[in-house]
Amino acid sequence: DAMVIQNPRYQVTQFGKPVTLSCSQTLNHNVMYWYQQKSSQAPKLLFHYYDKDFNNEADTPDNFQSRRPNTSFCFLDIRSPGLGDAAMYLCATTGGRNTEAFFGQGTRLTVV
Amino acid sequence: GQSLEQPSEVTAVEGAIVQINCTYQTSGFYGLSWYQQHDGGAPTFLSYNALDGLEETGRFSSFLSRSDSYGYLLLQELQMKDSASYFCAISNTGNQFYFGTGTSLTVIP
Numbered sequence: 001d002a003m004v005i006q007n008p009r010y011q012v013t014q015f016g017k018p019v020t021l022s023c024s025q026t027l028n029h030n031v032m033y034w035y036q037q038k039s040s041q042a043p044k045l046l047f048h049y050y051d052k053d054f055n056n057e058a059d060t061p062d063n064f065q066s067r068r069p070n071t072s073f074c075f076l077d078i079r080s081p082g083l084g085d086a087a088m089y090l091c092a093t094t095g096g097r098n099t100e101a102f103f104g105q106g107t108r109l110t111v112v
Numbered sequence: 113g114q115s116l117e118q119p120s121e122v123t124a125v126e127g128a129i130v131q132i133n134c135t136y137q138t139s140g141f142y143g144l145s146w147y148q149q150h151d152g153g154a155p156t157f158l159s160y161n162a163l164d165g166l167e168e169t170g171r172f173s174s175f176l177s178r179s180d181s182y183g184y185l186l187l188q189e190l191q192m193k194d195s196a197s198y199f200c201a202i203s204n205t206g207n208q209f210y211f212g213t214g215t216s217l218t219v220i221p
Contacts, residue, residue, distance in 0.1 A: 031207050042199055042211040043155065050207050057208075090154060094209065100145065100157040101201070101209060 003027050006091050006104035013081050013111055021076040021107045023091030032074045033101070034066060035090040043090055049074060078109075086111045114138035116200055116212030123218045124190055132185045132215045134200035142203045144176050144183045147211075149197045155211075158198075159185065187217075195219045 004025045013019040025032065031050050035043035047056045049068045063085070065077040078085055091104045116136040124130040134144065143162040147155035159169050161176035161183060173186040187194055200212040 033209055035211075040216075042214045045208065045210055048207060048209070055206070055208070092155075092209070094203075094207075100160060101147075101155075103154040103156070105154050 002105075004091060004093055004102050004104035006089075006107050008107060009105060011107055011109050013078075013109065015082065015111055016080045019078050019081055019109070021078075021089050021091075021109070023074045023076070023104055024072050025074075025091075025093045025102070026072070027093055027095070027102060028071055029093040029095045029102075030071075031094045032068060033090075033092040033094075034064075034074070034076050035092065036085075037088045037090055037106075038086075046076070081109070081111045083111050085109065114202065114204075114210050116202060116210060118198075118200060118212045118215045120213065121216045121218070123220060126190055126192060126219055126221050128190050129186065129188050130190060130217065132187075132198050132200075132217070134183045134185075134212050136181050136183075136200070136202050136212070138202050138204055138210070140205035141178070141181075142205055144174070145201050145203070146172075146174050146185045147199045147201060149199065149214075151196075155199060190219050192219050192221070 006023050033048040034046045037043040046060045067075045088106045090106045092101045094101045145160040146158040149155045159174035166175045171188045176183040198215045
């Protein structure tokens with residue numbers, strides 16, 4: 001059974017129209033991460049939560065926001081998607097810094 | 113900041129052994145792990161090192177030298193299905209988890 005579930009798998013949004021990607025985990029892990037991965041590049045960390053403590057990366061654009069209403073769910077909000085935001089968005093979770101990361105299957109975002 | 117460097121591409125013959133290196137710079141280093149990613153798929157965990165030395169998990173082994181800020185992934189008895197991208201990743205005391213630049217491995221018959 002999938003332990004980290006991302007919905008939807010594919011999302012098409014219009015330029016400038018807000019979009020929300022969702023992630024849920026059944027592992028009851030403390031830490032959840034959001035990554036952006038463009039073609040042939042490494043996953044780039046956008047931000048992470050340790051429990052409800054939000055940690056933004058310094059180079060993450062303000063256009064990207066996140067919410068974690070409870071341990072199981074985490075959302076990525078893109079307020080005004082641009083063409084450059086088209087990418088695969090990966091959600092991951094760990095039980096702490098010394099454990100493996102479990103990834104969802106990702107959401108591939110297309111901006112038209 | 114942090115940086116993790118890997119060779120961009122490696123090609124090896126089926127049945128052979130290949131080593132993928134990773135050099136890193138970070139503050140608050142906690143551990144180095146390795147992930148495999150096939151095209152269109154999610155990264156999957158392969159191995160983890162928090163202490164110096166070699167960790168062996170089946171055909172995959174990983175090595176860490178904290179003093180040299182260096183690690184490698186060793187893949188033995190290569191199979192065609194091992195063709196994928198491989199990423200090293202560092203975790204730090206701030207619970208951040210950063211990926212290396214990635215190595216595209218091609219296994220040829």
